[in-house]
Amino acid sequence: MEKREEDKSEVLQDSTQSGRPTEDIIAMVNKGVEFIKEIMDENERLRFLSVQLQEDNKKFQSRMDKGDYHAYLTDELRRLEDEKERLCEEYKRVESENQEYANRYVEVEEENNNLANLYVCSYQLHSTLDFEEVLQIIMEIIINLIGAEEFGILLLDEKSQNLIPMSMEGIPLEKVPPIPLGEGIIGQAAASGENYYAPEKNESRGETDLSDPMVCIPLKIKDEVIGVIVLYRLLPQKTQFANVDYELFTLLAGHAATAVFSAKLYSEAQRKLSTIEGFMELLTH
Numbered sequence: 001m002e003k004r005e006e007d008k009s010e011v012l013q014d015s016t017q018s019g020r021p022t023e024d025i026i027a028m029v030n031k032g033v034e035f036i037k038e039i040m041d042e043n044e045r046l047r048f049l050s051v052q053l054q055e056d057n058k059k060f061q062s063r064m065d066k067g068d069y070h071a072y073l074t075d076e077l078r079r080l081e082d083e084k085e086r087l088c089e090e091y092k093r094v095e096s097e098n099q100e101y102a103n104r105y106v107e108v109e110e111e112n113n114n115l116a117n118l119y120v121c122s123y124q125l126h127s128t129l130d131f132e133e134v135l136q137i138i139m140e141i142i143i144n145l146i147g148a149e150e151f152g153i154l155l156l157d158e159k160s161q162n163l164i165p166m167s168m169e170g171i172p173l174e175k176v177p178p179i180p181l182g183e184g185i186i187g188q189a190a191a192s193g194e195n196y197y198a199p200e201k202n203e204s205r206g207e208t209d210l211s212d213p214m215v216c217i218p219l220k221i222k223d224e225v226i227g228v229i230v231l232y233r234l235l236p237q238k239t240q241f242a243n244v245d246y247e248l249f250t251l252l253a254g255h256a257a258t259a260v261f262s263a264k265l266y267s268e269a270q271r272k273l274s275t276i277e278g279f280m281e282l283l284t285h
Helices: 002-017 022-065 069-125 131-146 184-192 243-284
Strands: 148-157 162-169 215-221 224-234
Touching: 069 131, 069 243, 131 148, 131 162, 131 224, 131 243, 148 184, 148 243, 162 184, 162 224, 184 215, 184 224, 215 243, 224 243
Parallel strands: none
Antiparallel strands: 148 162, 148 224, 215 224
16 A cells, blocks of 8 residues: 555656646546546447337237237338328428429529610610610610510600601501500500500401500600500510510610600700801801
8 A cells, every 4th residue: 555655656756747737637537537427328328229129129029929910010011101101292392392493593583684684775775865776776675675576666746745656666667657645545555654554465467456556655754754665566486475574664664765865855955056056157157
């Protein structure tokens, strides 16, 4: 005993003399205690699992001893079939959700593309003040974004209060008569400032009825209507309007109205300036 105490004392003295603090030894001892505790906890868990497996084995063996093989297998088969049915239903539900997400992703992607295209087109609309060029840009936007085959732009003449055709696609311009404000579908849409959509698409490919458009979109600056965009027929490959088309109609009408109004004012200002310059030249000579 005295020898052991002396050895212990020598170890402590050696550890102190060698520079190792006593705390390191205590930390090593604590780690050993924690490791032993973890082993005991794991052993307890394994013992519990072993007892549980033994109980299950006893129940199974009891049923087998009674010759209840068929009943056991029948119950197990029924349980597996129920589990299979549950998994199949869960799979169908997840597959349906994935399909909905995929369809929604396609719709959102299409809307983003159309809005991006509209942004580019609106930039083009406001990049020029040439009246004819603005009308041409609007026509190209309607063809590319909306997919229209026969349509046109009519502007309101403030003096006569008639809607005058300025540009048409698929219909000769000279065949479109002026439309009095408030008369017919087009005149009423211009007078009210409300968008008009026909109840259903006319599938006939015969001669177009100019008084019966599919869509009529007023061009408005705030509450003042300066004209209308009229659609009579879509391209053959486009069977119906998409939801985004109605948003494009409204956005396009606002941008187109601003561009047309600005270009018209600029053209009038240029014409007046040319007249004034002509008078000035006459006076100076």
